Amino acid sequence: MTPVRLIMSGAAVGQELAAEFGPLPPSLLPVGVQRLYELQVAALEGAGPLHMVLPESYVLSDYDRGRLAGLGVTVVEAPEGLTLGEAVVYALNSIGAGDVPVHILHGDTLIEGAPVAQSDVFVSGARTNEYAWAEVVLDEDGAIARLETTSAGQAGGEGRAIAAGYFAFSSSLDLLRALTRMRGDFIAGLNHYVAERPVRLAPAKVWLDFGHLQTFFQSKLAVTTARAFNTVRIDGQTARKSSADEAKIWAEAHWLQEIPPAVQIHCARLLGFGAQDGRVFYETEYEFLPVLSELFVFGAVARRPWLRIMASCEAFLAACAAEEGRGAADDALLALAGDKTRERLEAYARATGFPIDRPLRYGGQPCPSLLEIAERLVPAYGLGGGRRECVMHGDFCFSNILYDSRVRRIKAIDPRGLVGARSTIYGDSRYDLAKLAHSIVGRYDQIIAGRCRTSVVGDDFQIEFEPLAAQAWLEAALGDLQVGGVSGGSSEVRAVMTSLFLSMPPLHADRPERQQAFIANALRLFRELDA
Structure with a gap:
């Protein structure tokens, strides 16, 4: 039976x-x-x-x-x-x-x-x-x-x-x-x-x-696992991150060590760093806290808690913006969004043969080629205002943000620490806003979790996402968020965010369906920006 x-x-x-x-x-x-x-x-x-x-x-x-x-x-x-x-x-x-x-x-x-x-x-x-x-x-x-x-x-x-x-x-x-x-x-x-x-x-x-x-x-x-290009060992007290990419790990450790106290209170606490068995590493205190990507994609969190989370994100970004560096913010933004996007598109074309210079379609409507979109986005970044660098996390997306509801404060993990080949705590706050937007407006975490449907027929792409109750609240809260005189919902932030999705396909060579989703999403976001 x-x-x-x-x-x-x-x-x-x-x-x-x-x-x-x-x-x-x-x-x-x-x-x-x-x-x-x-x-x-x-x-x-x-x-x-x-x-x-x-x-x-x-x-x-x-x-x-x-x-x-x-x-x-x-x-x-x-x-x-x-x-x-x-x-x-x-x-x-x-x-x-x-x-x-x-x-x-x-x-x-x-x-x-x-x-x-x-x-x-x-x-x-x-x-x-x-x-x-x-x-x-x-x-x-x-x-x-x-x-x-x-x-x-x-x-x-x-x-x-x-x-x-x-x-x-x-x-x-x-x-x-x-x-x-x-x-x-x-x-x-x-x-x-x-x-x-x-x-x-x-x-x-x-x-x-x-x-x-x-x-x-x-x-x-x-049951937690780490991504393939680095190794994270967690013992319940500390998280040790190591990699064969020494520059990356040293830069992240340097960022966590050098940021000012007003920023540190919103970040993982660095406990130490060094080299062992031919690999560099750093250790942070492990936090038993939910990740925003989990709350967004799978949670049922109400509007008021989400607004508190967004207020804490704004407090973190404001603390970063208050600490200025000496360099030009435009240079950092071009290196991270403009130059990097073109390099990765070319790498994707070499690896897969995808024609990045061929016009595409989204939902039956004509779109420029991926390469032309990348070129047309750069003038929309809002360059030329003479902005100075400030402290920049560099990967401020939902999957790198924990939330402590008891003290109503976020904890940011896994900073970038690199602008090009330069190890630095500084960059452009517009890039951090774009990273936050790429989780909310770009819905990156839903793509990673497979909570979307992508259709590709010839050169015609389309993507549909699982409806989420928090989506409208978060997009409105992002638009209300102001950092360094820039709104999280501004056209320059959305332009940088769209560039981020153009740069993602070569990072996911093991998941062709995810690569298609990133391309479809970039086309969707470009059409919304260009409307």
Whole structure:
């Protein structure tokens, strides 16, 4: 008999997590550039059809609905206000699978190596904190006698394992009877079930809990990976970044060391730097904080918190702009946006044969070639005003910005530190504004996460993005943001931002579909700028 497998995500996360990410069902929490359910389904690969229980009031996006369907997951919408046990009863009755085995995974839990082929086993793990847990009490034969819930702050029984959030039952009817008899109390229902059937423990190989703020960030750390061109080693206290590109790493460390205190308070704290095993490195204090790209693409953060985030971004950029250097800002902007864009377009053409000098189309409408667009954007940068350099982060985009909601302050990571071949803390604030705009207006993070659809027919490109509630608020807030007399929504900032997307394809040679998305997006942005 094929088991019914339920991922129980029928209620929103608790207040701690909701304050960070919005009132999401736990399986939809962001973990890097994906949602938790994608990791859960991958961990249960080969287990057969899955059902995910979600609140009926939660509006699932077309992208998530399509993604779940593609992963073989059927959504069961449950009424609001049900207890966990009541939601299980509702789901099993809705599915109507008959008397078959039932496997249940809590929606805030990731189990590697779950016993998908067994029945009447509960996965167990070791207590690692003082949150409320269901402890497992064993009988003399080693079977489960009962589960006991401990309150938050209690130490619990000495040496007892706790229920880790994966439960396999051999009979759905017996489970339904037990939960119904206990009036929807999940733990009491499980205790009634184990009193009737022998159930044993299966220790978890890997158990990650995303259900509490502390455990969420610890669990997220365990699945975080770094991009291929550098190596980041994180031990939960420090983040050590190293690379064979010595100039890049030294420049980033120099930037973090030399910026003034008014800027440092908004940045990762440098702890040290040096060389080891033929590679240079620097270390910063690791922060257990959400990344803005996760909040933007996958979160459900309301308007007011987003406005506080944007106010903190503006405070950071204002602190940078207040510290002037001696050089000309135009020179830095040309090096980073104008010269670099042309060089990368030519590199892309050499690597792929793409005709960067051939006119293209966007949505059926004529567009210049990529090379001509790059050339036409430079005069729109707003050069010639005699602006002086100021402190510049150089990569101030959502994926490099953390947010501490407790102190309402951002933490910027991974600065550039290089303008051309020159190591410096200075540059042009318009470039930082353009980087911020390329996350908000350019929607870079949605492209990276695959939350867009790109169409390419001959030389005709088009791109469509997943609608996000925060989009309109953020674009308005960006337009209100002023740094050094320049608005974040100004035409010069948008021109630089469009150049950024023209320069991106050669950086993503391993993802041709992403390269097409960057080209389509550059055409979209140019047409909006040129309208």
